[in-house]
Amino acid sequence: MSWTVAGHIGAEAPQITVADIPDVARGAAILGAGGGGDPWVGSLMAQAALAECGPVRIVAPTELGPDDFVLPVAIMGAPTVIVEKPPAGDELVRAFAAVERAVGRKVTHVACLEAGGLNSMTPIVTAARTGLPLVDGDGMGRAFPELQMVLFTLDGIPSSPMAMADEKGNTVVLDTIDNHWSERIARSATVDMGCSASIALYPLTGEQAATALVPGTLSLARDLGALVRRSRAEHRDPAEAVADHAGGRILMRGKVIDVQRRTVAGFARGTARLLGIGADEGREIELAFQNEHLLVTELGSDGRAGEVLASVPDLVCVVDVDTGEPVTTEAMRYGFRVTVLALPAHERWRTPAGLELVGPRYFGYDHDYRPIEG
Amino acid sequence: MSWTVAGHIGAEAPQITVADIPDVARGAAILGAGGGGDPWVGSLMAQAALAECGPVRIVAPTELGPDDFVLPVAIMGAPTVIVEKPPAGDELVRAFAAVERAVGRKVTHVACLEAGGLNSMTPIVTAARTGLPLVDGDGMGRAFPELQMVLFTLDGIPSSPMAMADEKGNTVVLDTIDNHWSERIARSATVDMGCSASIALYPLTGEQAATALVPGTLSLARDLGALVRRSRAEHRDPAEAVADHAGGRILMRGKVIDVQRRTVAGFARGTARLLGIGADEGREIELAFQNEHLLVTELGSDGRAGEVLASVPDLVCVVDVDTGEPVTTEAMRYGFRVTVLALPAHERWRTPAGLELVGPRYFGYDHDYRPIEG
Numbered sequence: 001m002s003w004t005v006a007g008h009i010g011a012e013a014p015q016i017t018v019a020d021i022p023d024v025a026r027g028a029a030i031l032g033a034g035g036g037g038d039p040w041v042g043s044l045m046a047q048a049a050l051a052e053c054g055p056v057r058i059v060a061p062t063e064l065g066p067d068d069f070v071l072p073v074a075i076m077g078a079p080t081v082i083v084e085k086p087p088a089g090d091e092l093v094r095a096f097a098a099v100e101r102a103v104g105r106k107v108t109h110v111a112c113l114e115a116g117g118l119n120s121m122t123p124i125v126t127a128a129r130t131g132l133p134l135v136d137g138d139g140m141g142r143a144f145p146e147l148q149m150v151l152f153t154l155d156g157i158p159s160s161p162m163a164m165a166d167e168k169g170n171t172v173v174l175d176t177i178d179n180h181w182s183e184r185i186a187r188s189a190t191v192d193m194g195c196s197a198s199i200a201l202y203p204l205t206g207e208q209a210a211t212a213l214v215p216g217t218l219s220l221a222r223d224l225g226a227l228v229r230r231s232r233a234e235h236r237d238p239a240e241a242v243a244d245h246a247g248g249r250i251l252m253r254g255k256v257i258d259v260q261r262r263t264v265a266g267f268a269r270g271t272a273r274l275l276g277i278g279a280d281e282g283r284e285i286e287l288a289f290q291n292e293h294l295l296v297t298e299l300g301s302d303g304r305a306g307e308v309l310a311s312v313p314d315l316v317c318v319v320d321v322d323t324g325e326p327v328t329t330e331a332m333r334y335g336f337r338v339t340v341l342a343l344p345a346h347e348r349w350r351t352p353a354g355l356e357l358v359g360p361r362y363f364g365y366d367h368d369y370r371p372i373e374g
Numbered sequence: 375m376s377w378t379v380a381g382h383i384g385a386e387a388p389q390i391t392v393a394d395i396p397d398v399a400r401g402a403a404i405l406g407a408g409g410g411g412d413p414w415v416g417s418l419m420a421q422a423a424l425a426e427c428g429p430v431r432i433v434a435p436t437e438l439g440p441d442d443f444v445l446p447v448a449i450m451g452a453p454t455v456i457v458e459k460p461p462a463g464d465e466l467v468r469a470f471a472a473v474e475r476a477v478g479r480k481v482t483h484v485a486c487l488e489a490g491g492l493n494s495m496t497p498i499v500t501a502a503r504t505g506l507p508l509v510d511g512d513g514m515g516r517a518f519p520e521l522q523m524v525l526f527t528l529d530g531i532p533s534s535p536m537a538m539a540d541e542k543g544n545t546v547v548l549d550t551i552d553n554h555w556s557e558r559i560a561r562s563a564t565v566d567m568g569c570s571a572s573i574a575l576y577p578l579t580g581e582q583a584a585t586a587l588v589p590g591t592l593s594l595a596r597d598l599g600a601l602v603r604r605s606r607a608e609h610r611d612p613a614e615a616v617a618d619h620a621g622g623r624i625l626m627r628g629k630v631i632d633v634q635r636r637t638v639a640g641f642a643r644g645t646a647r648l649l650g651i652g653a654d655e656g657r658e659i660e661l662a663f664q665n666e667h668l669l670v671t672e673l674g675s676d677g678r679a680g681e682v683l684a685s686v687p688d689l690v691c692v693v694d695v696d697t698g699e700p701v702t703t704e705a706m707r708y709g710f711r712v713t714v715l716a717l718p719a720h721e722r723w724r725t726p727a728g729l730e731l732v733g734p735r736y737f738g739y740d741h742d743y744r745p746i747e748g
Contacts, residue, residue: 098549170555173547175472181544188562 015055016124016134016218021046024218027225029117029326030242031217033315035292036116036143037075038083038328045086046121049128056124057133058218059109061210064135068206069105071096072139073126074113076147076164076186077196079291079330080261080268082118091165091198092126098163098171099200111209112138113150113202115217117328119143122198137213139202141346142315145267145291147186148179149358151348152202155212162186162201166193191266214346228324238324239339248343249372251296251309252280253321256336267291272332273299274340285309285340287316289329294363296340310342311360313349314372317341342372389429390498390508390592395420398592401599403491403700404616405591407689409666410490410517411449412457412702419460420495423502430498431507432592433483435584438509442580443479445470446513447500448487450521450538450560451570453665453704454635454642456492465539465572466500472537472545473574485583486512487524487576489591491702493517496572511587513576515720516689519641519665521560522553523732525722526576529586536560536575540567565640588720602698612698613713616691622717623746625670625683626654627695630710641665646706647673648714651695659683659714661690663703668737670714684716685734687723688746691715716746
């Protein structure tokens with residue numbers, strides 16, 4: 001598959017149009033690993049922006065030049081709140097412009113901070129409304145709950161200057177000593193802003209973006225989204241098609257029998273228990289999440305935690321067992337019948353430095369990371 | 375009394391020198407109404423800056439011209455913390471410079487946000503280190519615990535752009551829709567920064583500063599500080615001298631018999647109970663504070679709250695019964711023998727709009743303000 005190409009000769013640039021959005025949002029929500037925001041909310045926002053402002057040109061990271069200046073954008077906060085209070089107006093563009101003012105330089109390209117049903121759409125909205133091209137890549141190859149959890153941090157790239165904007169009209173610009181401090185101060189401001197804020201951060205030179213971004217995230221999202229749609233139409237298992245395509249595997253098919261969820265400290269934290277169905281009957285697993293799924297544990301017949309089936313940084317993805325539609329952590333409900341998949345994380349997350357930043361121990365689990373393939 | 379005047383002919387500008395600091399800090403701490411920071415910490419900071427950078431020129435608000443651009447500075451946070459973690463280096467100047475960058479204009483004069491043992495010194499430090507003159511005035515005529523509690527708010531002057539800096543090197547710039555939002559977001563960031571932060575806010579045109587500042591705060595602080603020093607030397611009651619000079623009255627002389635204090639949500643909150651001594655024997659009063667003293671209540675013989683003797687916006691000041699040295703809320707201890715005075719607030723605080731912003735009901739007390747003279 002490839003992006004829609006503008007038809008006029010001499011300007012055959014790939015672009016993203018209203019028609020591309022449902023597949024991209026669906027696939028991005030799968031890559032969001034339970035987080036990254038709701039694809040339905042994201043689709044509506046992106047389609048409205050594209051309908052109003054026209055298609056957005058897509059650029060590969062390798063096409064970026066040394067004079068280019070790239071700015072990722074996202075929505076920060078608790079998905080439980082964001083789904084009820086999506087950005088209403090110009091928050092993304094205001095955050096974007098605040099970084100431009102702080103740096104004293106015009107941005108040439110928008111980028112995705114993370115993959116996700118909403119957070120792969122917010123850059124499309126920003127690109128449409130600013131008229132800038134969008135880089136086909138992101139900072140994580142998935143979604144993670146905290147700001148410092150991007151590959152940029154491994155490269156020593158600062159999140160500052162970072163800007164935040166809310167729907168009321170407040171703007172905050174941070175210039176911090178490291179990316180953990182950005183997370184800390186921005187998280188408090190996000191809570192003040194009502195648990196969701198539009199953010200622009202990690203301004204990147206063209207060279208930095210070319211090496212630090214995970215390339216092809218939007219293309220991969222679109223391909224996965226289309227694969228789910230086609231598998232469904234052809235009565236094949238959408239989850240199996242996704243696992244095959246992305247080099248992952250299916251952990252269990254099951255029914256959600258319990259969800260514990262709290263919106264706390266600007267995050268949606270909790271656990272979900274699933275009882276196996278079909279070939280998995282008799283099994284029980286528990287998913288632990290903080291916006292994104294962090295850890296999947298097999299439960300014994302006594303309800304005690306047993307083997308860890310998958311953990312961060314690998315992607316734990318939950319999709320509807322029949323339709324393959326991604327189920328985000330904030331949408332998970334009692335009775336949902338889902339397939340739980342694990343997809344491999346970007347290789348840089350599996351290094352010692354990567355695991356220190358986003359491995360299970362960072363999140364407080366007494367567990368050494370094991371790749372899902374092993 | 376008058377400021378030290380530079381001796382060389384043709385440049386007889388009033389200035390503040392190392393020798394002026396003890397009186398100014400003492401008097402400012404009295405005007406701080408229990409808050410505004412510790413005068414000892416403040417004196418050390420200001421004297422170090424003046425010794426290093428030379429005297430600071432003092433300018434009356436009426437001397438400001440239309441092309442002048444005035445920026446107040448302060449330390450924000452819980453006095454209990456600030457006294458243990460005063461600004462160590464360039465935090466004030468970094469906050470100051472961040473507002474200049476955000477506005478895109480060089481500041482011509484530094485000003486005081488509030489009167490206080492520390493917060494009348496922080497502008498002196500900033501003026502010394504930037505080489506700028508200091509305006510003899512402040513935004514309150516006393517100290518108050520929250521950012522929006524300045525006369526500027528009554529004039530519709532925004533606190534934005536506002537900057538905050540910590541000793542670690544983090545800087546935050548806020549651009550908010552109103553001054554209450556600045557307080558809300560900045561308070562969270564202050565807590566993140568370790569419960570104290572250097573701030574620069576309410577950038578003022580020369581015209582705004584000339585009308586919105588309480589004029590002569592530094593001169594009044596110096597006069598009150600000198601009065602206490604001289605009264606003490608002449609074996610007169612320093613508290614009576616202060617009350618006479620400032621049009622206030624003495625509420626009680628007593629011994630501190632209990633202090634309840636919590637550092638919470640970035641504030642030092644609590645109450646202190648005092649048992650009358652000398653002519654006041656048999657009486658008991660309670661002081662309620664949030665950084666600053668808010669309310670003084672006479673207690674009945676059954677320990678129940680009786681008449682309110684004084685409340686915000688009037689100044690409730692506590693000084694040592696013998697030396698007249700101001701006692702800040704964070705320094706108050708069991709056994710201290712003190713005089714409690716009330717001084718009249720600036721007339722604009724006594725208007726309906728002023729009382730809405732800083733009256734007893736804003737702080738949650740079911741009490742209608744009554745001026746201390748009445």
